[in-house]
Amino acid sequence: MRIPEISSKVSESRSILVLNNSSLADQLEQLHFSTTRANNKPGPFSFDGVSYQLDLNSFLQVRKFLKALQENGLCDCIVWQMDGHMTGEMNLQDCVNTIYTQFFNLCKNLVKSQIRKPLQVVVVFPSVYPADIAIGALSSFGRSLNKENPKLSFKFFKTDEAILKEHVTLATKIATVSASSATQDCWRSINPKADTLELCEVISTNAPQPAKDAIYLTADDTCLITGGTGKIGWLLGKYLAGEFKCKVVITGRKITIAQAEELADLKAHGMEISYHACDIGNREAVQELIKVIEKQFGGLSAVFHCAGSLQDGLLLNKQKDQVEKVFAGKIHGLINIHDATLAHSLRFFALFS
Numbered sequence: 001m002r003i004p005e006i007s008s009k010v011s012e013s014r015s016i017l018v019l020n021n022s023s024l025a026d027q028l029e030q031l032h033f034s035t036t037r038a039n040n041k042p043g044p045f046s047f048d049g050v051s052y053q054l055d056l057n058s059f060l061q062v063r064k065f066l067k068a069l070q071e072n073g074l075c076d077c078i079v080w081q082m083d084g085h086m087t088g089e090m091n092l093q094d095c096v097n098t099i100y101t102q103f104f105n106l107c108k109n110l111v112k113s114q115i116r117k118p119l120q121v122v123v124v125f126p127s128v129y130p131a132d133i134a135i136g137a138l139s140s141f142g143r144s145l146n147k148e149n150p151k152l153s154f155k156f157f158k159t160d161e162a163i164l165k166e167h168v169t170l171a172t173k174i175a176t177v178s179a180s181s182a183t184q185d186c187w188r189s190i191n192p193k194a195d196t197l198e199l200c201e202v203i204s205t206n207a208p209q210p211a212k213d214a215i216y217l218t219a220d221d222t223c224l225i226t227g228g229t230g231k232i233g234w235l236l237g238k239y240l241a242g243e244f245k246c247k248v249v250i251t252g253r254k255i256t257i258a259q260a261e262e263l264a265d266l267k268a269h270g271m272e273i274s275y276h277a278c279d280i281g282n283r284e285a286v287q288e289l290i291k292v293i294e295k296q297f298g299g300l301s302a303v304f305h306c307a308g309s310l311q312d313g314l315l316l317n318k319q320k321d322q323v324e325k326v327f328a329g330k331i332h333g334l335i336n337i338h339d340a341t342l343a344h345s346l347r348f349f350a351l352f353s
Contacts, residue, residue: 016077017069022051024081027171036074038065056102062109070117080106082125093335096327099125103138104323107145107152111315115151122155148314217244221347222297224249226280226333227307229259232352236304241271247297248273251280251289251307280307280333283340290340300344306352307333 015034018025025035037051045061046053055061069075082099090098103123110119123138142154217223223240227233228250241248248271255263255275266273278289293300307329311322334351341349 015069015074016079017075019056019078019080021079021081024079024171028079031171034074036069056109057105059109059112062106063113066110066113066115070115070119075119076117077120077122079122079124082123093332096331096335100138100141100323100327101320103141104318104320107141108315108318110152111145111149115149118151118153120153120155122157124157124159127158145315217246217302217347219245219247221246221301222249222293222299223247223302223304224251224293224300224337225304225306226251226278226337227305227329227352228252228275229255230306230308233304233306234259236306237273238266238271241266241273246272246301249293249297250275251278253277253279280336281328283336286333286336287340290337290344294344300341301347303337303341303346303349304352305334305337305350308352 015036016025016028017036017038018028020039022037025037028035038054039051040056041053042055042057043053045055045065052065054065066075107121110121121142138154139156142156146153217240221244223246225233225237225240225248228237229252233250233252237248237250240246250273252275254277260275263273263275276289276292279285290300309325309329311318311326313322330353338349
């Protein structure tokens, strides 16, 4: 693949590939960065004299394009700005799917491209719901991918809509921190009222602070454990019912004969613990489950989200259906339970990973 009319732009500064934002590329060039512009567009690879048209879901296009750029010294950083308008019109589940799928495909294609030189991926996203929540899945993913492939490092920036439109400020902020290749500085927030970047440990600045006082369960409390037929959920259910004497509802897609027999034995010894079959990835099934709990126990006090699907493997070998299986219970199940319990005064909502 030939890179036309750009080889002469190589300079001593960092060379940045800017996706879907020509205005930002203009400002980075004003800061003496060498930039290459590309737009994510399904179809054949092309060049219009200013920007490349590239299908980021096409392994062949990405591999050839990236290889050509790096061989010409034109790419040691990729800047990708999320579309805040697009994600702002989505519900949380669709937003998670859209953002993660795009990022997953991009990173998988980068890994398959057999990167020979260090490459940093900078993701800029708006501080608006639901993108500011959905983007959280990418941070841990970036850390894991960096361990698999140390030549890839990641930076995630959140900022408000005003800064996203103010490309001069945005370019300056990105340039300030992109010199560092450390992935451990994953979360940074661009503060429009200050001339600094603040390291963030949480996605949202409005996230609730942890309670200072310990929370205890009593015999009056009812607890829901998703993924309760798994090893962790099963042990937790028996512990809560035995130690705190609270009412425990265990969910899962199926229960073994041995587990059913053990539940009967626990009930015979006075423990209030029961099993309800439920696919928590199914929104309607979760809503029906909460109604049953409310009718049977009069309410719900706590949720322990232990559900999940183990799909271990390197990104290079990971398939989309494996990601979807993990998301079905761990992510979409969480959203379904959250939405179904909004009317309940939960004392706490514990997430297991």
